[in-house]
Amino acid sequence: MEEYVPVLRRTKLFSGVGDEDISAMLSCLGARLKRYKKGEYVLRQGEHLSDILVLAEGSLHIRRDDYWGNRSILGYVGVGEIFGEAYIAPESGALLNDVVAVEDSSVFFFDVRRVMTTCSSACRFHTTVVQNLFFAVSDKNRGLVQKLDYMSRRTTREKLIAYLSEEAKRQNSADIVIPFNRQQLADYLSVDRSAMSNELGRMRDEGLIEFNKNRFRLN
Amino acid sequence: MEEYVPVLRRTKLFSGVGDEDISAMLSCLGARLKRYKKGEYVLRQGEHLSDILVLAEGSLHIRRDDYWGNRSILGYVGVGEIFGEAYIAPESGALLNDVVAVEDSSVFFFDVRRVMTTCSSACRFHTTVVQNLFFAVSDKNRGLVQKLDYMSRRTTREKLIAYLSEEAKRQNSADIVIPFNRQQLADYLSVDRSAMSNELGRMRDEGLIEFNKNRFRLN
């Protein structure tokens, strides 16, 4: 686990905490590290969760399949990001989504109660971490509101523009790389792949955007 | 403000805190109370916020109008609920939505920094409140994921079923009352009102549901 301290240092959760303190906190917080192969499930819909998770390596999709086989992707988790935070309240029920490894990944599990309960002894930065977690959850919340904004758009084109321009803002560039292929992007925006492909083509014809694979440029 | 202590006592934020302690904490937390007439804006898109808000009386809609006049309703806030929690992180930007009073309402404003920073003196239950806030935000998060689930459905009928059955689960009854009229429900689910009205009629014809005004029964 120690090998990932440099990764953890750059996460929102451990922001402001030094390497040696992170090392110390790993045991204090009851950290466990699990590895997943591409395609494996990290979490499954219906399970119960009492941990906060941090992605140390790889990438994940948060998604949901209904029983007609319709898949929707709710979110993407990149290295250093927190997930599972919607289930930390004691009365929160079963998981609403699956979490799946898009590539080989490593995930830290932190026991919620040990994170929330400040330990008297070693960890000088425990309160910092709790506060960081708080802000991270709040920010996650903001991200969900953002996604609701894409989803509330009526047409495929509007969804694409809303998503791409938000990504451009987030990545601070008109050239962006998205973490989805076409099918995944369609599942993320809840539209039909072929219709979306059409719309992307039309938008390119009109000079609104350029793209190649999962790399887009907004004009 | 004291008059609302019985209301606050029943909120998630002050769960487990006695009346006299709530009274004491109001000043400690820098509480302010504002009143709004029906239709007034509590918050506006683009503003910055450094408070956590609790609805003491009335009801609110969280909504967004784009500049084509398309309105979407992101959520409903009932008495005792927390809102504005997506903007507590120091680096969180401008508000993404408007918050509007659906009826005459009263709102508590709590300064985030004073809530987050445990004061040494009077408030014995400060840490309880912080933990409550944490769980509330986490739960809010879960609610947003739930809403993303409605929104990801492709057809109006699926959205209606997803929403109504979730409400039935939440209200623990097959008879439910929803906080929206038809236009508002359409804006909440991001569908056309007339198309939705049609679909509701068809669902009634098929015996799936019964309804009258904003009261629904699922069969």
Next chain:
DNA sequence: ACAAAACGGTTGTAAATACAACGGAAGGAA
């Protein structure tokens, strides 16, 4: 009580989307 506004169901038409199927291109594995 009255007028005005809001509400909700209905209809018809245009537009957008979903669905299925196809095929070329790209990428991996043997």
Next chain:
DNA sequence: TTCCTTCCGTTGTATTTACAACCGTTTTGT
């Protein structure tokens, strides 16, 4: 290389949705 799979753009058709307009009913304000 060759085979197989995945990816993604394209097409055509059926379905669904959006939009606008209308009207009787209900609600609201005075």
